[in-house]
Amino acid sequence: MSTIKIGLITTLNTNIGDDLIRVGIGHILAEVFRDRTIEYVMVNKHKPLSVYEKGHPIHLAEMAHALPRGGGYVFKLAERLGAQLQHSRFDQCDLIVQCGAPVFWPGCHNVEWAEPLWKHVVGRLAQRIPVFNLAAGSAYPWQAQPTVFEDEADKAYAADLLGYCQLTTVRDRLAKKLCDSLGSNVPQLPCTAFLSSAGQQMDAQPDKYILINYMAGGGHFKWNQPIDSARWQGVVSELIAKIGRRHKVGLLCHNGEEYELAEKLAPSLPRFLPQSPQEFMAVASTAKAALCNRMHAAVGLASMGVPSIAVCTDTRLLMLETLGLPHYYVEETSVGQLEAELESLVADHEKWHNQLDNLRIETCQKYISLVENTLTN
Structure with a gap:
């Protein structure tokens, strides 16, 4: 049985919700690649430089945080230079998947993983490795929901992400509306955490x-x-x-x-x-x-x-x-x-x-079909 290497952009060791999202994605991929052995390369997006092996020179950039002044500027400069050396842990992957999370929120372009992970690694690899963003969501104040991206930098960042990904699915109607405003007609499906039980049976106890x-x-x-x-x-x-x-x-x-x-x-x-x-x-x-x-x-x-x-x-x-x-x-x-x-x-x-x-079974089949069709087209 051949092996397929899949890179996961996720959140690790924070709370159980991220684990449920990842388990749901695992069920989808296990069915799509049922005749292959899956090897996962997991990268914690909150530690974006973990996309590189520990011995990579780019990790020297982290020393900039110890500087009394200008550490942020020096870090960004060193990270950009280090990224030119390439050789990330994703370079040898056959597929890269962003695991469901809020993707669009006020100021999302400033997030810590936008440049070092998405622009410098995923953006570079997207021409030769398929990239999926599954169960992308929105996180805007309930009383201030936008209809379009109101920040031009957020708009450009979102357009970049949509451009990198062969397949994007969203988990809420606002995320869909924002993607639609950029000309991307993405499918809306429940979050992949909804698939995490894989049909596990309920406890039969009467007093729940x-x-x-x-x-x-x-x-x-x-x-x-x-x-x-x-x-x-x-x-x-x-x-x-x-x-x-x-x-x-x-x-x-x-x-x-x-x-x-x-x-x-x-x-x-x-x-x-x-x-x-x-x-x-x-x-x-x-x-x-x-x-x-x-x-x-x-x-x-x-x-x-x-x-x-x-x-x-x-x-x-x-x-x-x-x-x-x-x-x-x-x-x-x-x-x-x-x-x-x-x-x-x-x-x-x-x-x-x-x-x-019934919705869980239907949702799982829709995800599987989307992934399979995207990979074969």
């Missing part, structure tokens, strides 16, 4: 949890929006007290910070902090519904047929719209509304499970 995934303020960033973090904490606390009279409630956490917050929020409730996709699916199998501030908690649960209400501060929420699940801006929520919605999800759990399971 309503899971709560809580973040302070309802999301990663406030984006200068008038978000009252104390109000959201109060909403979740009261909601837990109310639904806890009728249902088992557990707290689902994605990192240590959330684990500590969960203890302060509801010290008597069980907390779950899965450390691997397998552990996440084991927790998901004990759930019947959820309320999530992390979008990939909701998407990962949906992969197991568990419906969630998503609450957040930005357009990452639109990932759940793609799945047909309820989603709300944090400041537009109330205890009564969320309680009624959760009860509805529980009452219709079997319907939701079947709907999500």
Whole structure:
């Protein structure tokens, strides 16, 4: 059996959401290349120079950060010179895949991996190695959603990415609208994390949890929006007290910070902090519904047929719209509304499970067809 080497642009050792995205992509690629052995070359985009082997001279550029002044300028200059030596870890790959993530947001052209990873490596290799950007998303303030790229530098960066990639898929309608504005008619599909369960069966236990995934303020960033973090904490606390009279409630956490917050929020409730996709699916199998501030908690649960209400501060929420699940801006929520919605999800759990399971199977087939057709055309 021949080997195919695939480079992955991803995020490593941050939280379980990135792992679920990568697992979903792995299921797609395993089916596409079912007659070959896959060797992955994973690069953490938050450490963009890791695209080069440790002995590559470009790593000398990192010494610039120790300079008392001008370190950023010296680093960029040294990185550009080092990139001319080429020989990245991706150079010998047969395919490069960007694993689902926010790609478009205000000021995205300034991101740390834009130049050293995309421009200097992927841009150089794109003429001879196919590049895919799967499950690209948007992350704009919920109350300030653009219809086009308003920053010319962001627009140019997005156009470059679309130009490098033979295949781009997006996971939300705003990301699609922005790509459409640049003349790229890209397909919109659920995030690949939705494929992470690969049809794993649910736990048969009768008394399942309503899971709560809580973040302070309802999301990663406030984006200068008038978000009252104390109000959201109060909403979740009261909601837990109310639904806890009728249902088992557990707290689902994605990192240590959330684990500590969960203890302060509801010290008597069980907390779950899965450390691997397998552990996440084991927790998901004990759930019947959820309320999530992390979008990939909701998407990962949906992969197991568990419906969630998503609450957040930005357009990452639109990932759940793609799945047909309820989603709300944090400041537009109330205890009564969320309680009624959760009860509805529980009452219709079997319907939701079947709907999500069918959508997962359909989504996987669409991804496989897109990848296969792109590689053969």
